[in-house]
Amino acid sequence: MFFASAEFQTVFAALNTGFVRTLKLFFITLAGAIPLGLVISFGSMSRFPPLRWLTRLVIWAVRGTPLVLQIIALYYVPPLMKLFSWGSGESGRFTAVAVAFVLNYACYFSEIYRGGIQGVPAGQQEAGLVLGMTRRQIFFQVTLLQMIKRIVPPMSNEIITLVKDTSLARVIALQEIIWMGESFLKGNQGYAGLVWPLFFTAVYYLAFSGLTTILLNRLEKKLEFFR
Amino acid sequence: MALLEVHQIEKHFGATQVLKDVSFELEQGQALAIIGSSGSGKTTLLRCLNFLETPDQGTIKVAGETLFDAEIPAARSEAAIRKKRLHFGLVFQSFNLFPQYTALENVTLAGKLLAKERADYKAGKKQILAEIEAQGRELLAQMGLSDREKHYPHQLSGGQQQRVAIARALALRPDILCFDEPTSALDPELTGEVLRVIRALADQRTTMVIVTHEMAFARDVADQVIFMDGGLIVEQGPARAVIEHPREDRTRQFLSRYAKN
Numbered sequence: 001m002f003f004a005s006a007e008f009q010t011v012f013a014a015l016n017t018g019f020v021r022t023l024k025l026f027f028i029t030l031a032g033a034i035p036l037g038l039v040i041s042f043g044s045m046s047r048f049p050p051l052r053w054l055t056r057l058v059i060w061a062v063r064g065t066p067l068v069l070q071i072i073a074l075y076y077v078p079p080l081m082k083l084f085s086w087g088s089g090e091s092g093r094f095t096a097v098a099v100a101f102v103l104n105y106a107c108y109f110s111e112i113y114r115g116g117i118q119g120v121p122a123g124q125q126e127a128g129l130v131l132g133m134t135r136r137q138i139f140f141q142v143t144l145l146q147m148i149k150r151i152v153p154p155m156s157n158e159i160i161t162l163v164k165d166t167s168l169a170r171v172i173a174l175q176e177i178i179w180m181g182e183s184f185l186k187g188n189q190g191y192a193g194l195v196w197p198l199f200f201t202a203v204y205y206l207a208f209s210g211l212t213t214i215l216l217n218r219l220e221k222k223l224e225f226f227r
Numbered sequence: 228m229a230l231l232e233v234h235q236i237e238k239h240f241g242a243t244q245v246l247k248d249v250s251f252e253l254e255q256g257q258a259l260a261i262i263g264s265s266g267s268g269k270t271t272l273l274r275c276l277n278f279l280e281t282p283d284q285g286t287i288k289v290a291g292e293t294l295f296d297a298e299i300p301a302a303r304s305e306a307a308i309r310k311k312r313l314h315f316g317l318v319f320q321s322f323n324l325f326p327q328y329t330a331l332e333n334v335t336l337a338g339k340l341l342a343k344e345r346a347d348y349k350a351g352k353k354q355i356l357a358e359i360e361a362q363g364r365e366l367l368a369q370m371g372l373s374d375r376e377k378h379y380p381h382q383l384s385g386g387q388q389q390r391v392a393i394a395r396a397l398a399l400r401p402d403i404l405c406f407d408e409p410t411s412a413l414d415p416e417l418t419g420e421v422l423r424v425i426r427a428l429a430d431q432r433t434t435m436v437i438v439t440h441e442m443a444f445a446r447d448v449a450d451q452v453i454f455m456d457g458g459l460i461v462e463q464g465p466a467r468a469v470i471e472h473p474r475e476d477r478t479r480q481f482l483s484r485y486a487k488n
Contacts, residue, residue, distance in 0.1 A: 123323035130277050130317040131337035131399060132309055141336065145327045226326040227381040 010189055011197045018180030019204050025098060025166045025176065030159070032102035037109030044114055062107040068168050071100045075172045090175070097169040105162060112154045116147035149223040156216040160209045177201045228291060230255040230434055231276075231403055236285035237297075238271055238458075245271045246282070247458045253403070253451065256432035260439055260449035260466060264481060268458040269438045273405050276436065278312045289314045289402055316396035320408040322388045324380040330391045331376040334363040334398050341399070359398075366394035370424055386417030390424055397428075404428070406437040422448075442485045446470040454478045 002008055043055030062070070075096040079085045086092035120143050128138035170179040181198035184191045229252035238246035245268045253259050261269045274280040276287065278295070281303060287295040294311045296302060324333050338359045342348055348355060367376055370390040380388050389409055396404055406425065410418040422444050428435065429448045439445055445452055445466060452469040454462045454477075462475045473479045 121321075121323070123319060123321055124325065126279055127319065127323035127325070128337075129279065129309075130312060130315070131395070132313045132341055133337060134309065135305070137340050141340065142325050226379050 007191060007194075010191065011184055011194070011200070014180045014183070014188065015177055015197065015201060015204065018175055018177035018201075021094070021169075021174065022163075022166045022176045022204075023208075025094070025101060025169060025174075026163055028098045029101040029105050029162060029166075032098070033105035033109050036102060036106035037113055040106055040110035041113035041117065044110060045117070059107045059110060062104055063111075067100070067104050067165060068171050070104055071097055071168060071171055074100045074103075093169075093172050093174050097172065097174050101162075101166075101169075105158070108158055109155070112151050112158065113147065115154070116151040117143060119150050120146045145223075145226075149226070152216060152220045152223065156213065159212055159216070163209055163212065164205060177204055229253055230290055231436075232286075232288040233276070234286045234288070236272070236275060236282045236287070238268075238275060238280060238282050245458050246275070249285070249455075249458075249460055251451075251453060251460065251463060253434065253436065255434055257450040258429045258433075258435040258437060258448060259451045259453065260437045260445035261453045261455060262439065262442065262445055262470075262481070263455035263461075267455040269455050270407055272455070273317070273407050273436065273438050276403075276405060277315050277317045278308045279317075313399055314402045316399060316401035316404045318389070318392050318396050318404070318406045318409050320411050322380070322385070322392045322412070324388055324392055324395070326380050329377050329379055330367060330372060330383065330387075330394075331360070331363050333380070333391055334366055334394045335359050337395070338363070338398050363394070363398060366397055367391070369427075370394050371420075384417060385413045386420045389413065389417075389421045393421075393424060393428075403434045403436060406435065406439070408438050408440065410439070410441060442470060442482065454481065456481070 040055060040059065043051055044059060046052045046055070075086060075093065077083075086096040124142050124146065125138055128142050133141070166176055167178040169176050170182075173179070175183075178198070178201055180188075181201040184194040184197040186192065231253040233252070234250050236246050236249040237244070249268075249272060251259070261272065263269050271280060275282045282295065282297055284297045285295075286293055286297070294314060301307070325336065328336060339356060342355050342359060345355065364373070364376065367373055370393060372387060372390055372394070375383060375387060375391075378387075380391070383391065389412075393404075393409075409425065410421050413421060418441070422441065425435070425437065426444075426448050437445070437449065447466075449466040451463065452466040453460050454469060454473070454475070456477050462469055462473060462478045469478065470482060473482055
Protein backbone atom coordinates (compact mmCIF):
# COMPACT_ATOMS: atom_id res chain seq x y z
CA MET A 1 0.00 0.00 0.00
CA PHE A 2 1.53 3.28 -1.20
CA PHE A 3 0.17 5.46 1.62
CA ALA A 4 1.92 3.23 4.16
CA SER A 5 5.27 3.33 2.32
CA ALA A 6 8.31 5.07 3.75
CA GLU A 7 8.40 7.37 0.71
CA PHE A 8 4.89 8.63 1.31
CA GLN A 9 5.44 9.03 5.05
CA THR A 10 8.60 11.08 4.50
CA VAL A 11 7.04 13.30 1.85
CA PHE A 12 3.81 13.67 3.83
CA ALA A 13 5.69 14.84 6.93
CA ALA A 14 7.70 17.35 4.90
CA LEU A 15 4.62 18.69 3.12
CA ASN A 16 2.83 19.06 6.45
CA THR A 17 5.72 21.11 7.81
CA GLY A 18 5.59 23.30 4.71
CA PHE A 19 1.84 23.67 4.93
CA VAL A 20 2.03 24.79 8.55
CA ARG A 21 4.30 27.63 7.37
CA THR A 22 1.85 28.39 4.58
CA LEU A 23 -1.01 28.57 7.08
CA LYS A 24 1.01 30.69 9.48
CA LEU A 25 1.69 33.19 6.74
CA PHE A 26 -1.94 33.06 5.68
CA PHE A 27 -3.35 33.79 9.13
CA ILE A 28 -0.77 36.44 10.00
CA THR A 29 -1.53 38.20 6.72
CA LEU A 30 -5.25 38.16 7.43
CA ALA A 31 -4.83 39.28 11.03
CA GLY A 32 -2.64 42.18 9.92
CA ALA A 33 -4.22 43.17 6.62
CA ILE A 34 -7.87 43.14 7.70
CA PRO A 35 -7.45 45.97 10.26
CA LEU A 36 -4.62 47.75 8.40
CA GLY A 37 -6.76 47.77 5.26
CA LEU A 38 -9.46 49.63 7.18
CA VAL A 39 -6.96 52.28 8.28
CA ILE A 40 -5.72 52.63 4.70
CA SER A 41 -9.28 52.87 3.36
CA PHE A 42 -9.98 55.72 5.80
CA GLY A 43 -6.82 57.41 4.52
CA SER A 44 -7.95 57.03 0.93
CA MET A 45 -11.32 58.62 1.81
CA SER A 46 -9.88 61.31 4.11
CA ARG A 47 -11.36 64.80 3.93
CA PHE A 48 -7.76 66.07 4.16
CA PRO A 49 -6.55 66.01 0.51
CA PRO A 50 -2.76 65.50 1.08
CA LEU A 51 -3.45 62.40 3.18
CA ARG A 52 -5.90 61.15 0.59
CA TRP A 53 -3.40 61.61 -2.25
CA LEU A 54 -0.53 60.05 -0.33
CA THR A 55 -2.62 57.00 0.56
CA ARG A 56 -3.82 56.57 -3.00
CA LEU A 57 -0.22 56.87 -4.23
CA VAL A 58 0.84 54.06 -1.89
CA ILE A 59 -2.11 51.89 -2.98
CA TRP A 60 -1.21 52.50 -6.61
CA ALA A 61 2.45 51.55 -6.03
CA VAL A 62 1.56 48.41 -4.10
CA ARG A 63 -1.16 47.22 -6.43
CA GLY A 64 0.78 48.24 -9.49
CA THR A 65 3.85 46.08 -8.83
CA PRO A 66 4.16 42.30 -8.44
CA LEU A 67 3.99 40.95 -4.91
CA VAL A 68 7.03 38.85 -5.68
CA LEU A 69 9.01 42.01 -6.40
CA GLN A 70 7.82 43.57 -3.15
CA ILE A 71 8.95 40.51 -1.18
CA ILE A 72 12.40 40.64 -2.76
CA ALA A 73 12.73 44.40 -2.27
CA LEU A 74 11.54 44.32 1.30
CA TYR A 75 13.86 41.46 2.17
CA TYR A 76 17.04 42.68 0.47
CA VAL A 77 16.87 46.47 0.34
CA PRO A 78 16.84 47.46 4.04
CA PRO A 79 19.96 45.38 4.88
CA LEU A 80 21.71 46.63 1.70
CA MET A 81 21.01 50.23 2.69
CA LYS A 82 22.09 49.37 6.24
CA LEU A 83 18.73 50.51 7.60
CA PHE A 84 17.97 47.37 9.57
CA SER A 85 18.22 43.64 9.19
CA TRP A 86 15.39 41.12 9.28
CA GLY A 87 17.38 38.76 11.44
CA SER A 88 19.02 35.60 10.30
CA GLY A 89 17.63 32.38 8.93
CA GLU A 90 14.10 31.16 8.71
CA SER A 91 12.57 33.62 11.22
CA GLY A 92 14.11 36.66 9.53
CA ARG A 93 12.83 35.55 6.15
CA PHE A 94 9.43 34.85 7.57
CA THR A 95 9.19 38.31 9.17
CA ALA A 96 10.12 40.03 5.90
CA VAL A 97 7.64 37.97 3.91
CA ALA A 98 4.87 38.54 6.45
CA VAL A 99 5.41 42.31 6.35
CA ALA A 100 5.28 42.27 2.54
CA PHE A 101 2.08 40.21 2.54
CA VAL A 102 0.34 42.33 5.15
CA LEU A 103 1.15 45.56 3.29
CA ASN A 104 0.20 44.15 -0.08
CA TYR A 105 -3.09 42.62 1.04
CA ALA A 106 -3.99 45.60 3.21
CA CYS A 107 -3.91 47.76 0.07
CA TYR A 108 -6.16 45.38 -1.84
CA PHE A 109 -8.52 45.04 1.15
CA SER A 110 -8.62 48.83 1.57
CA GLU A 111 -10.04 49.24 -1.91
CA ILE A 112 -12.65 46.58 -1.25
CA TYR A 113 -13.55 48.32 2.02
CA ARG A 114 -13.76 51.67 0.26
CA GLY A 115 -16.17 50.21 -2.25
CA GLY A 116 -18.17 48.67 0.58
CA ILE A 117 -18.34 51.86 2.61
CA GLN A 118 -19.15 54.06 -0.35
CA GLY A 119 -21.81 51.58 -1.40
CA VAL A 120 -23.77 52.23 1.79
CA PRO A 121 -26.34 54.90 0.85
CA ALA A 122 -25.51 58.44 2.03
CA GLY A 123 -28.94 58.51 3.65
CA GLN A 124 -27.72 56.08 6.32
CA GLN A 125 -25.04 58.50 7.43
CA GLU A 126 -27.47 61.41 7.30
CA ALA A 127 -30.05 59.53 9.36
CA GLY A 128 -27.36 58.91 11.98
CA LEU A 129 -26.23 62.54 11.99
CA VAL A 130 -29.76 63.84 12.37
CA LEU A 131 -30.20 61.51 15.35
CA GLY A 132 -27.22 63.11 17.06
CA MET A 133 -24.79 60.24 16.54
CA THR A 134 -21.07 60.91 16.28
CA ARG A 135 -19.22 59.88 13.12
CA ARG A 136 -17.58 57.06 15.07
CA GLN A 137 -20.94 55.78 16.29
CA ILE A 138 -22.37 55.99 12.79
CA PHE A 139 -19.45 53.96 11.43
CA PHE A 140 -19.54 51.24 14.05
CA GLN A 141 -23.30 51.03 14.68
CA VAL A 142 -24.68 51.74 11.22
CA THR A 143 -22.16 51.51 8.37
CA LEU A 144 -19.84 48.68 9.41
CA LEU A 145 -22.24 45.74 9.25
CA GLN A 146 -23.75 46.96 5.98
CA MET A 147 -20.25 47.30 4.59
CA ILE A 148 -19.28 43.79 5.75
CA LYS A 149 -22.34 42.36 4.03
CA ARG A 150 -21.29 44.06 0.80
CA ILE A 151 -17.66 42.98 0.91
CA VAL A 152 -18.00 39.28 1.72
CA PRO A 153 -18.04 38.12 -1.93
CA PRO A 154 -15.01 40.20 -3.08
CA MET A 155 -13.17 39.39 0.16
CA SER A 156 -13.76 35.67 -0.44
CA ASN A 157 -12.00 36.07 -3.73
CA GLU A 158 -9.01 37.82 -2.16
CA ILE A 159 -8.77 35.35 0.69
CA ILE A 160 -8.70 32.37 -1.64
CA THR A 161 -6.09 34.13 -3.76
CA LEU A 162 -4.08 34.72 -0.60
CA VAL A 163 -3.92 31.00 0.22
CA LYS A 164 -2.29 30.43 -3.14
CA ASP A 165 -0.16 33.59 -3.12
CA THR A 166 1.66 32.37 -0.01
CA SER A 167 3.67 30.16 -2.40
CA LEU A 168 5.42 33.33 -3.61
CA ALA A 169 7.33 33.35 -0.31
CA ARG A 170 9.64 30.70 -1.71
CA VAL A 171 11.34 33.40 -3.80
CA ILE A 172 13.42 34.22 -0.71
CA ALA A 173 13.68 30.55 0.26
CA LEU A 174 10.86 30.40 2.78
CA GLN A 175 10.17 26.69 2.87
CA GLU A 176 6.42 26.65 2.40
CA ILE A 177 4.54 23.74 0.90
CA ILE A 178 5.47 24.21 -2.78
CA TRP A 179 9.13 24.51 -1.84
CA MET A 180 8.80 21.30 0.10
CA GLY A 181 7.07 19.52 -2.76
CA GLU A 182 9.69 20.67 -5.23
CA SER A 183 12.51 19.59 -2.91
CA PHE A 184 11.75 15.93 -3.62
CA LEU A 185 12.26 16.63 -7.29
CA LYS A 186 15.65 18.21 -6.65
CA GLY A 187 16.69 15.91 -3.85
CA ASN A 188 15.69 15.76 -0.21
CA GLN A 189 16.11 13.13 2.52
CA GLY A 190 17.43 10.58 0.06
CA TYR A 191 14.68 11.07 -2.49
CA ALA A 192 15.17 12.79 -5.83
CA GLY A 193 13.29 12.98 -9.11
CA LEU A 194 9.90 12.56 -7.44
CA VAL A 195 7.27 14.52 -9.35
CA TRP A 196 4.17 13.52 -7.41
CA PRO A 197 4.90 15.47 -4.18
CA LEU A 198 4.77 18.74 -6.09
CA PHE A 199 1.42 17.88 -7.61
CA PHE A 200 0.18 16.45 -4.34
CA THR A 201 0.42 19.93 -2.78
CA ALA A 202 -2.69 20.80 -4.80
CA VAL A 203 -4.67 18.55 -2.45
CA TYR A 204 -3.75 20.82 0.46
CA TYR A 205 -4.70 23.97 -1.41
CA LEU A 206 -7.97 22.52 -2.61
CA ALA A 207 -8.92 21.26 0.84
CA PHE A 208 -8.08 24.57 2.43
CA SER A 209 -9.83 26.77 -0.11
CA GLY A 210 -12.83 24.45 0.07
CA LEU A 211 -13.00 24.96 3.82
CA THR A 212 -12.56 28.72 3.45
CA THR A 213 -15.35 28.85 0.88
CA ILE A 214 -17.69 26.98 3.20
CA LEU A 215 -16.94 29.31 6.11
CA LEU A 216 -17.38 32.46 4.02
CA ASN A 217 -20.62 31.16 2.53
CA ARG A 218 -21.84 30.59 6.05
CA LEU A 219 -20.99 34.18 6.95
CA GLU A 220 -22.84 35.36 3.87
CA LYS A 221 -25.89 33.36 4.94
CA LYS A 222 -25.69 34.79 8.44
CA LEU A 223 -25.85 38.31 7.06
CA GLU A 224 -28.97 37.55 5.07
CA PHE A 225 -31.19 38.62 7.96
CA PHE A 226 -31.19 42.16 6.55
CA ARG A 227 -31.11 43.73 3.14
CA MET B 228 -41.90 84.75 20.69
CA ALA B 229 -41.84 82.24 17.87
CA LEU B 230 -40.31 78.82 18.58
CA LEU B 231 -38.39 78.81 15.32
CA GLU B 232 -36.92 81.92 13.76
CA VAL B 233 -35.13 81.59 10.43
CA HIS B 234 -33.52 84.80 9.30
CA GLN B 235 -32.08 85.64 5.87
CA ILE B 236 -30.73 82.21 4.98
CA GLU B 237 -28.65 82.06 1.80
CA LYS B 238 -27.13 78.96 0.28
CA HIS B 239 -25.03 78.38 -2.82
CA PHE B 240 -23.94 75.15 -4.46
CA GLY B 241 -20.97 76.36 -6.45
CA ALA B 242 -22.19 79.21 -8.60
CA THR B 243 -25.86 78.28 -8.22
CA GLN B 244 -27.78 80.08 -5.52
CA VAL B 245 -30.36 77.67 -4.13
CA LEU B 246 -31.68 79.74 -1.21
CA LYS B 247 -32.11 83.51 -1.38
CA ASP B 248 -32.91 85.58 1.66
CA VAL B 249 -35.18 82.97 3.24
CA SER B 250 -36.83 84.19 6.45
CA PHE B 251 -39.81 82.84 8.35
CA GLU B 252 -41.07 82.13 11.84
CA LEU B 253 -43.00 79.27 13.30
CA GLU B 254 -45.00 79.28 16.53
CA GLN B 255 -44.93 76.44 19.03
CA GLY B 256 -47.54 73.82 18.20
CA GLN B 257 -48.03 74.91 14.61
CA ALA B 258 -47.45 72.99 11.41
CA LEU B 259 -45.79 74.68 8.47
CA ALA B 260 -46.04 73.22 4.98
CA ILE B 261 -43.44 74.16 2.38
CA ILE B 262 -44.64 73.72 -1.18
CA GLY B 263 -43.06 74.41 -4.54
CA SER B 264 -41.79 72.61 -7.60
CA SER B 265 -38.69 70.40 -7.62
CA GLY B 266 -35.52 72.44 -7.45
CA SER B 267 -37.22 75.35 -5.70
CA GLY B 268 -34.97 74.92 -2.66
CA LYS B 269 -37.44 73.46 -0.19
CA THR B 270 -35.46 70.32 0.57
CA THR B 271 -32.24 72.34 0.88
CA LEU B 272 -33.98 74.60 3.39
CA LEU B 273 -35.04 71.60 5.43
CA ARG B 274 -31.51 70.19 5.26
CA CYS B 275 -30.14 73.53 6.49
CA LEU B 276 -32.46 73.37 9.50
CA ASN B 277 -31.07 69.91 10.28
CA PHE B 278 -27.45 70.94 9.70
CA LEU B 279 -27.02 68.55 6.81
CA GLU B 280 -26.16 71.65 4.78
CA THR B 281 -24.43 74.73 6.11
CA PRO B 282 -26.03 78.01 5.05
CA ASP B 283 -23.66 80.66 3.68
CA GLN B 284 -25.62 83.47 5.34
CA GLY B 285 -28.26 83.88 7.98
CA THR B 286 -29.26 82.74 11.43
CA ILE B 287 -31.44 79.98 12.86
CA LYS B 288 -32.92 80.42 16.34
CA VAL B 289 -34.96 77.97 18.37
CA ALA B 290 -36.77 79.26 21.48
CA GLY B 291 -34.61 82.37 21.37
CA GLU B 292 -31.33 80.41 21.34
CA THR B 293 -29.14 81.02 18.29
CA LEU B 294 -28.34 77.58 16.89
CA PHE B 295 -26.69 78.82 13.75
CA ASP B 296 -25.12 82.09 12.75
CA ALA B 297 -23.11 82.23 9.55
CA GLU B 298 -21.03 85.03 11.10
CA ILE B 299 -19.70 82.70 13.80
CA PRO B 300 -17.60 79.98 12.10
CA ALA B 301 -16.69 78.34 15.42
CA ALA B 302 -20.31 77.32 15.85
CA ARG B 303 -19.97 75.16 12.72
CA SER B 304 -17.70 72.57 14.31
CA GLU B 305 -19.14 69.09 14.33
CA ALA B 306 -19.19 68.72 18.09
CA ALA B 307 -20.99 72.05 18.43
CA ILE B 308 -23.55 71.08 15.82
CA ARG B 309 -24.26 67.58 17.10
CA LYS B 310 -26.21 68.63 20.19
CA LYS B 311 -27.91 71.53 18.46
CA ARG B 312 -29.35 69.39 15.75
CA LEU B 313 -31.30 67.47 18.39
CA HIS B 314 -33.71 70.41 18.48
CA PHE B 315 -34.85 69.10 15.11
CA GLY B 316 -36.02 65.71 13.95
CA LEU B 317 -36.02 64.75 10.29
CA VAL B 318 -38.09 62.22 8.40
CA PHE B 319 -36.60 61.45 4.99
CA GLN B 320 -38.33 60.85 1.71
CA SER B 321 -36.58 57.48 1.39
CA PHE B 322 -37.08 56.53 5.09
CA ASN B 323 -33.38 55.73 5.64
CA LEU B 324 -34.10 53.15 8.30
CA PHE B 325 -31.09 51.14 9.45
CA PRO B 326 -31.60 47.79 7.66
CA GLN B 327 -29.74 45.65 10.21
CA TYR B 328 -31.91 46.75 13.11
CA THR B 329 -35.50 45.80 13.92
CA ALA B 330 -38.22 48.44 13.98
CA LEU B 331 -37.86 48.83 17.75
CA GLU B 332 -34.07 48.95 17.57
CA ASN B 333 -34.28 51.65 14.91
CA VAL B 334 -36.41 53.72 17.26
CA THR B 335 -34.23 53.20 20.34
CA LEU B 336 -30.66 53.10 18.93
CA ALA B 337 -29.87 56.82 19.04
CA GLY B 338 -31.47 57.23 22.46
CA LYS B 339 -29.39 54.41 23.86
CA LEU B 340 -26.19 55.89 22.44
CA LEU B 341 -27.02 59.34 23.80
CA ALA B 342 -27.84 57.87 27.21
CA LYS B 343 -24.21 56.76 27.52
CA GLU B 344 -23.26 60.41 27.85
CA ARG B 345 -25.48 60.83 30.92
CA ALA B 346 -23.69 61.23 34.24
CA ASP B 347 -25.96 58.67 35.91
CA TYR B 348 -25.63 56.12 33.08
CA LYS B 349 -23.39 53.65 34.90
CA ALA B 350 -25.45 53.67 38.09
CA GLY B 351 -28.85 53.43 36.43
CA LYS B 352 -28.01 51.69 33.17
CA LYS B 353 -30.67 48.99 33.39
CA GLN B 354 -33.44 51.37 34.25
CA ILE B 355 -32.41 53.96 31.66
CA LEU B 356 -32.34 51.37 28.89
CA ALA B 357 -35.66 49.91 30.04
CA GLU B 358 -37.22 53.38 29.90
CA ILE B 359 -35.90 53.94 26.38
CA GLU B 360 -37.30 50.57 25.28
CA ALA B 361 -40.68 51.30 26.86
CA GLN B 362 -40.81 54.69 25.18
CA GLY B 363 -39.87 53.10 21.85
CA ARG B 364 -42.69 50.55 22.20
CA GLU B 365 -45.11 53.31 23.05
CA LEU B 366 -44.12 55.31 19.97
CA LEU B 367 -44.51 52.27 17.72
CA ALA B 368 -47.93 51.66 19.27
CA GLN B 369 -48.83 55.25 18.57
CA MET B 370 -47.87 54.60 14.93
CA GLY B 371 -50.05 51.49 14.90
CA LEU B 372 -47.03 49.19 14.65
CA SER B 373 -47.09 47.27 17.93
CA ASP B 374 -47.10 43.98 16.05
CA ARG B 375 -44.09 44.98 13.95
CA GLU B 376 -41.54 45.73 16.71
CA LYS B 377 -39.32 42.78 15.82
CA HIS B 378 -39.57 43.15 12.05
CA TYR B 379 -36.61 44.29 10.00
CA PRO B 380 -37.17 47.17 7.58
CA HIS B 381 -37.17 44.92 4.50
CA GLN B 382 -40.05 42.97 6.04
CA LEU B 383 -42.19 46.10 6.25
CA SER B 384 -44.20 47.95 3.61
CA GLY B 385 -43.10 51.43 2.60
CA GLY B 386 -45.84 53.01 4.68
CA GLN B 387 -44.84 50.97 7.71
CA GLN B 388 -41.20 51.85 7.21
CA GLN B 389 -42.02 55.53 7.08
CA ARG B 390 -44.07 55.24 10.26
CA VAL B 391 -41.11 53.57 11.98
CA ALA B 392 -38.97 56.46 10.74
CA ILE B 393 -41.43 58.94 12.25
CA ALA B 394 -41.30 57.07 15.58
CA ARG B 395 -37.50 57.12 15.37
CA ALA B 396 -37.49 60.88 14.84
CA LEU B 397 -39.95 61.41 17.70
CA ALA B 398 -37.93 59.26 20.11
CA LEU B 399 -35.45 62.02 20.79
CA ARG B 400 -38.28 64.47 21.52
CA PRO B 401 -37.25 67.17 19.05
CA ASP B 402 -38.72 70.66 19.41
CA ILE B 403 -39.47 70.70 15.72
CA LEU B 404 -40.16 67.68 13.53
CA CYS B 405 -39.28 68.05 9.87
CA PHE B 406 -40.61 65.96 7.00
CA ASP B 407 -38.94 65.87 3.61
CA GLU B 408 -41.63 64.78 1.15
CA PRO B 409 -42.60 61.92 3.46
CA THR B 410 -44.98 60.27 1.02
CA SER B 411 -43.21 60.83 -2.31
CA ALA B 412 -41.66 57.35 -2.29
CA LEU B 413 -44.99 55.67 -1.51
CA ASP B 414 -47.86 54.26 -3.55
CA PRO B 415 -51.05 56.30 -3.31
CA GLU B 416 -52.46 53.47 -1.22
CA LEU B 417 -49.73 53.74 1.40
CA THR B 418 -49.64 57.53 1.34
CA GLY B 419 -52.86 57.72 3.34
CA GLU B 420 -51.58 55.80 6.35
CA VAL B 421 -48.55 58.08 6.66
CA LEU B 422 -50.57 61.26 6.22
CA ARG B 423 -53.00 60.08 8.89
CA VAL B 424 -50.12 59.71 11.34
CA ILE B 425 -48.81 63.20 10.54
CA ARG B 426 -52.31 64.60 10.89
CA ALA B 427 -52.58 62.98 14.33
CA LEU B 428 -49.29 64.62 15.30
CA ALA B 429 -50.65 67.98 14.14
CA ASP B 430 -53.75 67.41 16.29
CA GLN B 431 -51.43 66.89 19.26
CA ARG B 432 -49.87 70.28 18.52
CA THR B 433 -46.48 68.90 17.42
CA THR B 434 -44.43 71.70 15.89
CA MET B 435 -43.69 70.56 12.35
CA VAL B 436 -42.15 71.69 9.09
CA ILE B 437 -43.44 69.58 6.21
CA VAL B 438 -42.10 69.70 2.68
CA THR B 439 -44.85 68.18 0.60
CA HIS B 440 -46.51 67.85 -2.78
CA GLU B 441 -49.85 66.90 -1.20
CA MET B 442 -51.74 70.17 -1.58
CA ALA B 443 -54.99 69.02 0.02
CA PHE B 444 -53.03 67.71 2.97
CA ALA B 445 -51.10 70.97 3.32
CA ARG B 446 -54.32 72.95 3.20
CA ASP B 447 -56.12 70.80 5.77
CA VAL B 448 -53.34 69.97 8.21
CA ALA B 449 -50.86 72.85 8.11
CA ASP B 450 -51.43 76.13 9.87
CA GLN B 451 -49.00 78.05 7.68
CA VAL B 452 -47.83 77.53 4.13
CA ILE B 453 -44.72 78.75 2.40
CA PHE B 454 -44.53 78.63 -1.39
CA MET B 455 -41.00 78.62 -2.73
CA ASP B 456 -39.73 79.17 -6.23
CA GLY B 457 -36.16 79.54 -7.45
CA GLY B 458 -34.79 79.60 -3.90
CA LEU B 459 -37.08 82.44 -2.84
CA ILE B 460 -40.11 82.49 -0.62
CA VAL B 461 -42.72 83.79 -3.04
CA GLU B 462 -45.66 83.71 -0.71
CA GLN B 463 -46.36 82.75 2.88
CA GLY B 464 -49.41 82.88 5.05
CA PRO B 465 -52.23 80.87 6.60
CA ALA B 466 -52.52 77.53 4.81
CA ARG B 467 -56.09 77.85 3.56
CA ALA B 468 -55.59 81.39 2.34
CA VAL B 469 -52.41 80.65 0.38
CA ILE B 470 -53.69 77.48 -1.24
CA GLU B 471 -57.25 78.60 -1.97
CA HIS B 472 -56.65 82.29 -2.65
CA PRO B 473 -53.02 82.78 -3.64
CA ARG B 474 -52.03 86.41 -4.16
CA GLU B 475 -48.99 85.84 -6.38
CA ASP B 476 -49.21 84.81 -10.03
CA ARG B 477 -46.40 82.31 -9.61
CA THR B 478 -48.25 80.59 -6.77
CA ARG B 479 -51.46 80.51 -8.76
CA GLN B 480 -49.63 78.99 -11.71
CA PHE B 481 -48.07 76.32 -9.52
CA LEU B 482 -51.32 75.44 -7.77
CA SER B 483 -53.32 75.31 -11.00
CA ARG B 484 -51.23 72.34 -12.09
CA TYR B 485 -52.47 70.45 -9.06
CA ALA B 486 -56.05 71.55 -9.54
CA LYS B 487 -56.11 69.93 -12.98
CA ASN B 488 -55.27 66.51 -11.59
